[in-house]
Amino acid sequence: MNKYHVTTTINGDEVEFLCEPEQTLLDVLRDDLQLTGSKEGCASGDCGACSVMLDGRLVCACLVLAAEAGGREVETIEGMADGEELHPLQQKFLEHAALQCGICTPGVLIAAKALLEKNPDPTETEARYWLAGNLCRCTGYDKIIRAVLDTAADMRGS
Ligand code: FES
Numbered sequence: 001m002n003k004y005h006v007t008t009t010i011n012g013d014e015v016e017f018l019c020e021p022e023q024t025l026l027d028v029l030r031d032d033l034q035l036t037g038s039k040e041g042c043a044s045g046d047c048g049a050c051s052v053m054l055d056g057r058l059v060c061a062c063l064v065l066a067a068e069a070g071g072r073e074v075e076t077i078e079g080m081a082d083g084e085e086l087h088p089l090q091q092k093f094l095e096h097a098a099l100q101c102g103i104c105t106p107g108v109l110i111a112a113k114a115l116l117e118k119n120p121d122p123t124e125t126e127a128r129y130w131l132a133g134n135l136c137r138c139t140g141y142d143k144i145i146r147a148v149l150d151t152a153a154d155m156r157g158s
């Protein structure tokens with residue numbers, strides 16, 4: 001079968017890859033580009049573990065065809081820290097112990113970043129509603145929400 005030649009931007013770098021028509025962006029990120037931070041929890045758009053930004057919009061990478069990424073800007077968890085410097089959300093997640101595993105956490109962080117870019121001063125209800133699509137089965141959501149609201153407060157103050 002013919003493959004698509006895709007040129008896209010991932011975390012600020014121009015990237016080229018070949019993909020099958022039915023391959024998802026998540027598959028290509030993980031299997032071909034070794035960007036394994038985005039996780040596959042369900043492959044059906046239900047868990048949020050594969051969350052990435054596509055042209056500034058939060059999407060499930062398991063529901064996006066890799067070929068659709070052509071000419072667009074993709075942001076993944078690998079691009080969230082600035083070199084050795086963690087993003088404020090990553091730092092607050094550590095301080096609040098708002099995570100246990102590596103399956104849900106990357107998606108939660110990407111979704112939380114998208115929230116704060118859209119709404120720098122979310123209420124607790126807004127934060128909970130926004131993150132409702134990111135499922136965590138072990139740590140509960142309270143610490144996550146506290147970390148997000150604490151980050152928002154810090155970022156507004158700086
Ligand atoms: S793996 Fe994409 S939403 Fe679950």
Ligand code: FES
Pocket residue numbers: 099100101102103104105135136137138139140
């Ligand atoms: S911390 Fe990842 S599923 Fe709960």
